[in-house]
Amino acid sequence: MKTNLSSQITLTRIPERFYRPDNAYEHSVLTRFEKIPTNIYESADKGALAIATEIATEIRKKQAAGEKLVLGLSGGRSPISVYRNLVRMHKEEGLSFRNVKVFNVYEFYPLTSAAFSNLSQLKEALLDHVDIDPANIYSPDGFMEKDNIYEFCRNYERQIQQVGGIDYMLLGVGYACNIGFNGPGSSANTTTRLVFMDNNSRKEASRMFNSIDNVPTSVITMGISTILKSKHIILMAWGEDKAANIFNAVEGKLSDTIPATFLQNHDNAKVVIDLSAAYNLTRISHPWLVTNCDWDNKLIRRAIVWLCQLTKKPILKLTNKDYSEHGLGELLGIYGSAYNVNIKIFNDLQHTITGWPGGKPNADDSNRPERANPFPKxxxxxxxxxxxxxxxxxxxxxxxxxxxxxxxxxxxxxxxIAVGDEEVIRYVSYLHNVCEKYASKDDPVLKKADEIKHYLLHEKVEGEKEKPDVLFMKGTIRxxxxxxxxxxxxxxxxxxxxxxxxxxxxxxxxxxxxxxxxxxxxxxxxxxxxxxxxxxxxxxxxxxxxxxxxxxxxxxxxxxxxxxxxxxxxxxxxxxxxxxxxxxxxxxxxxxxxxxxxxxxxxxxxxxxSQMESAPFLGDDExxxxxxxxxxxxxxxxxxxxxxxxxxxxxxxxxxxxxxx
The missing domain is CATH 3.40.50.10320 (LmbE-like)
Incomplete structure (x- = not known):
C-alpha cells in the first residue's frame, strides 16, 4: 500500500533541477535570493528522515569519542516525523541515546495538567521510547511558583553552558516566523524568559489544548541569543501553510519583526523543508527570475498571472515591453510576440470555466474541462x-x-472531536425532556442522557481520552x-x-x-x-x-x-x-x-x-x-x-x- 501519494501531486509541477541542482554553479544561480542554506525534499517524510539520519550520525560520532551530544528540542507538528524516525532507528538499528542530553526549547506556563505540557509531548513522541537517562532531560517547569521564574531562567542558561552548549537545535517555524516562542519584536540578545502569548500564538497552541480557552497565558522559552549560540541549527517546515513563513525567513530582510531571519547570521543554520513549504521561494514559484525555464502550459500561465498582477493589467493588454522588463523575454523568443502568448493563455483560462461540472450533454466538449458523456454521471x-x-x-x-x-x-x-461539550449537553438535555414526557423514569435512554450530562458538567478532566458515549453523541450530531x-x-x-x-x-x-x-x-x-x-x-x-x-x-x-x-x-x-x-x-x-x-x-x-462559533478547531482564522x-x-x-x-x-x-x- 502506498501511503503518501499526495506528496507526488507537488512533484508533477516542479522540475527536479529547481530543488536538486546538478552542480554547485546551478545551485548558486538558483539560490541567489536565499540567505539561509535551504534543502528541499520531495516530501516531509524524506526531509524528516534526512534530519533524523544527520542527528543519528552525530550521536554515534560522539559515542565513538566518548562525548555527549546536546539537543535542543521543540514541540509542535513539524518535528514529530523526525522523532518517529529516531525512535525507529533506536528500535531497529540499535541507536542509543545514553550519551544524549536534551533541553526543551519552551514550556507553557502556568500549566493545570501535565498532559498539556510540551515536555509530555516530547516524551510521548520520542523520550519515553528511547534509552535516554531521565537525568539528562532538562525542561522548564510549567508548575513552578511565579516568584521562582526569574531565577529558574537564569539557571536554565547556566545549565546549557555547563554541558558545553547545545550541539543541535531543532526548530519549527510559527505563524509569525517565530522560533521557539520568540515572536515579532524579540531582540537578538534575549535569553530564556517568560513570554506572554498574544492571541494568535494561543490559537496556534490550541491544537494541543483542544480549545483556546485551555491554553495558558504565557510560555517559558529559550531566547534568540540562546538559540543562536547553538553549534548547529535546523529549521524545519512541512506543508503549504508554512510556505509564506519560509519565504520570509529565507529570502526576507533581517528584522526583529520576522524572528526567524536572525538565523541568516548563523554560520551553521540551515532550513529543511518539503516542496509544499518551499512553494513561495523564488526558484520554485518564479524560476524565470533566476534561471532559464522549460516552459510548459502551467508555468507559462503562472508567469502571465504574476505579470498581470505586477503590472495591474489584464492579459490581453500585456505588451512586449512588459515581458522584457520583468524577466520573461524568453517567452517572446518562443512565441514571437506578447500578443501570441496573451491569446494562448487567455483562451486556456477561458476554457477552464464551465457551468456544467458533470459535463454538458449533447455539446461539443473539446474545449470543456469535463466530458459530455456519459450523462448523467x-x-x-x-x-x-x-x-x-x-x-x-x-x-x-x-x-x-x-x-x-x-x-x-x-x-x-x-x-x-470537533464538537464542543456544550453541544452535547444541549442535545442530551433535549433528550432528557423528550424521554421524561414519553417514557418512564427508569428508561435507560433517560438515565444515559443524565449520566452523560453529569459527566460533562462535573467529572470530565481536560486532556483525557474522550468517553465512548460522548464520542457517539458528538459523532451523531455531526x-x-x-x-x-x-x-x-x-x-x-x-x-x-x-x-x-x-x-x-x-x-x-x-x-x-x-x-x-x-x-x-x-x-x-x-x-x-x-x-x-x-x-x-x-x-x-x-x-x-x-x-x-x-x-x-x-x-x-x-x-x-x-x-x-x-x-x-x-x-x-x-x-x-x-x-x-x-x-x-x-x-x-x-x-x-x-x-x-x-x-x-x-x-x-x-x-x-456545531461548527459555528463554538467549534473547538476553527484554526488561526477569525x-x-x-x-x-x-x-x-x-x-x-x-x-x-x-x-x-x-x-x-x-x-x-x-x-x-x-x-x-
Missing amino acids: KVIVFSPHPDDDVISMGGTLRRLCVQNHDVHVAYQTSGN REEARTACRYTGVKDENVHFLDLPFYETGLVKKNDLGEADKDIVKALIEKIQPDQMFVAGDLADPHGTHKVCLDAILAAIDDVKDEEWMKNCRVWMYRGAWAEWEMDHVEMAVPISPEELRFKRNSILKHQ RLFWQRAEDRNRATAELYNDLGLASYEAIEAFVQYIPLR
Whole structure:
C-alpha cells in the first residue's frame, strides 16, 4: 500500500533541477535570493528522515569519542516525523541515546495538567521510547511558583553552558516566523524568559489544548541569543501553510519583526523543508527570475498571472515591453510576440470555466474541462469531515444535483472531536425532556442522557481520552447535520455514506497513521459505485493534517483499482476548502456561482450548527467557515475578472488528479 501519494501531486509541477541542482554553479544561480542554506525534499517524510539520519550520525560520532551530544528540542507538528524516525532507528538499528542530553526549547506556563505540557509531548513522541537517562532531560517547569521564574531562567542558561552548549537545535517555524516562542519584536540578545502569548500564538497552541480557552497565558522559552549560540541549527517546515513563513525567513530582510531571519547570521543554520513549504521561494514559484525555464502550459500561465498582477493589467493588454522588463523575454523568443502568448493563455483560462461540472450533454466538449458523456454521471464527493463538501464545493455539489447526476457523498471521518461539550449537553438535555414526557423514569435512554450530562458538567478532566458515549453523541450530531445539509443540497438520503475511517477514531486530537483498513473502506465504496467522476479534498494546507490522511487513503484506493476498465474512464477532481485555494496556474475547472447559489451554499454550511462559533478547531482564522468559503470563492472570481475574463459573483476551482503509472 502506498501511503503518501499526495506528496507526488507537488512533484508533477516542479522540475527536479529547481530543488536538486546538478552542480554547485546551478545551485548558486538558483539560490541567489536565499540567505539561509535551504534543502528541499520531495516530501516531509524524506526531509524528516534526512534530519533524523544527520542527528543519528552525530550521536554515534560522539559515542565513538566518548562525548555527549546536546539537543535542543521543540514541540509542535513539524518535528514529530523526525522523532518517529529516531525512535525507529533506536528500535531497529540499535541507536542509543545514553550519551544524549536534551533541553526543551519552551514550556507553557502556568500549566493545570501535565498532559498539556510540551515536555509530555516530547516524551510521548520520542523520550519515553528511547534509552535516554531521565537525568539528562532538562525542561522548564510549567508548575513552578511565579516568584521562582526569574531565577529558574537564569539557571536554565547556566545549565546549557555547563554541558558545553547545545550541539543541535531543532526548530519549527510559527505563524509569525517565530522560533521557539520568540515572536515579532524579540531582540537578538534575549535569553530564556517568560513570554506572554498574544492571541494568535494561543490559537496556534490550541491544537494541543483542544480549545483556546485551555491554553495558558504565557510560555517559558529559550531566547534568540540562546538559540543562536547553538553549534548547529535546523529549521524545519512541512506543508503549504508554512510556505509564506519560509519565504520570509529565507529570502526576507533581517528584522526583529520576522524572528526567524536572525538565523541568516548563523554560520551553521540551515532550513529543511518539503516542496509544499518551499512553494513561495523564488526558484520554485518564479524560476524565470533566476534561471532559464522549460516552459510548459502551467508555468507559462503562472508567469502571465504574476505579470498581470505586477503590472495591474489584464492579459490581453500585456505588451512586449512588459515581458522584457520583468524577466520573461524568453517567452517572446518562443512565441514571437506578447500578443501570441496573451491569446494562448487567455483562451486556456477561458476554457477552464464551465457551468456544467458533470459535463454538458449533447455539446461539443473539446474545449470543456469535463466530458459530455456519459450523462448523467455517477459521482462520489469525498469529504474528510462532515462539512468539507459544502464548505469547499457546495455550489458545484448543488449544480451536480440540479443537473440530475447520481451524486453520492462519502464522509471519511466522524468529526466527533470537533464538537464542543456544550453541544452535547444541549442535545442530551433535549433528550432528557423528550424521554421524561414519553417514557418512564427508569428508561435507560433517560438515565444515559443524565449520566452523560453529569459527566460533562462535573467529572470530565481536560486532556483525557474522550468517553465512548460522548464520542457517539458528538459523532451523531455531526452525522445528522451532514444529512440535513445533503438533503438541502439535493443529495438523496440513501446516497449519503459515513465511512468512519479507523485512523481518526482515537478519541484524541492525535490520530493514528493511515492504515490498510482505511484504504480498504474507501476502496470498497469506489468499487461498489464504480463512479464516472470523483471529487476529493486536495486541501494539503489543512493545519490539522486530517485532509492529507484522507486524501492519501483515496489515492491509495485509486492506485489499487486504476487498471479497472471503469476506473480508466473516471475523472478525479481535487477541491480545496477553508484553508487555501488552488493557484491559478493549476486550475483546470472553474465553476461560476451566482449570488443566489452563493447564498444557497452559505445556508448549506450553516446546517452544520456545531461548527459555528463554538467549534473547538476553527484554526488561526477569525472568520467562520462560511465566511472563509465565500471570501475565497469571491477572490477567485475577482482574479479571473482582473485577468480580463468574465465577471462572476464567485468561483469554485478544481484540479484534475491523474493516477500514477
